[in-house]
């Protein structure tokens with residue numbers, strides 16, 4: 048008893064449903080065809096210029112995608128990529144990476160890392176740098192408010208601290224203050240230390 052008009056109706060409904068809720072499969076397709084090239088198939092990039100995203104808090108990741116979209120955080124590559132993505136997919140992309148297992152990083156210079164450890168745990172009272180542990184946790188695992196730093200590539204952490212310092216990354220007033228107070232040597236040392244957490 049199904050006439051062609053009923054069938055058309057069903058098809059129209061299906062099309063509307065698809066439009067209304069871009070499926071999780073779409074987000075996975077984006078991950079595979081776009082993001083994986085830099086961030087790695089499992090969210091653990093091997094190129095130190097690209098951050099590892101695996102296991103980072105999904106609220107944090109989503110805030111960063113929004114920040115690239117609004118221009119509060121600027122970086123040629125990511126700003127261009129985010130401009131081509133439907134903001135409705137941000138939460139799915141963030142959720143996808145948040146569930147992946149983070150791979151450990153590697154310390155290349157243990158003397159430098161030891162200097163970084165002192166700063167990470169005690170801060171620098173002379174220049175007013177707070178201990179990083181206060182927010183990022185002693186193991187660098189982070190939480191919804193304070194991002195995970197553990198195992199991250201040195202080059203990426205270094206660039207972010209310099210970007211807070213210069214104001215290029217204006218996503219958080221606390222970290223801008225921290226960045227401005229850090230010296231270039233302290234930034235290198237702490238980036239080396241967190242890579243090994």
Ligand code: HEC
Pocket residue numbers: 077078081082083084085086096097098100103108109111112120121122124125128132140194206
């Ligand atoms: C061509 C390389 C490239 C591709 C492709 C790419 N990214 Fe990125 N991504 C980067 C770079 C470089 C950064 C660091 C930006 C900076 O220095 O601020 C970054 C940073 C990020 C961050 C911030 C991480 C943090 O710890 O704050 C998120 C989130 C992110 N990318 C998600 C994505 C998603 C989702 C996709 C796919 C839609 C994607 N990226 C595709 C290069 C890329």
Ligand code: HEC
Pocket residue numbers: 098110166167176177178179180181182183192193194195196204207208218219221222225237
């Ligand atoms: C008062 C809390 C607080 C303290 C202390 C603090 N941070 Fe942060 N940090 C944050 C917050 C909040 C963010 C996320 C900011 C944003 O959205 O950009 C952040 C972000 C970062 C990022 C960017 C991570 C990424 O994936 O892009 C790095 C790197 C970082 N902090 C390093 C440090 C270091 C090193 C110290 C110690 C010298 C430190 N932080 C001390 C709160 C803090």
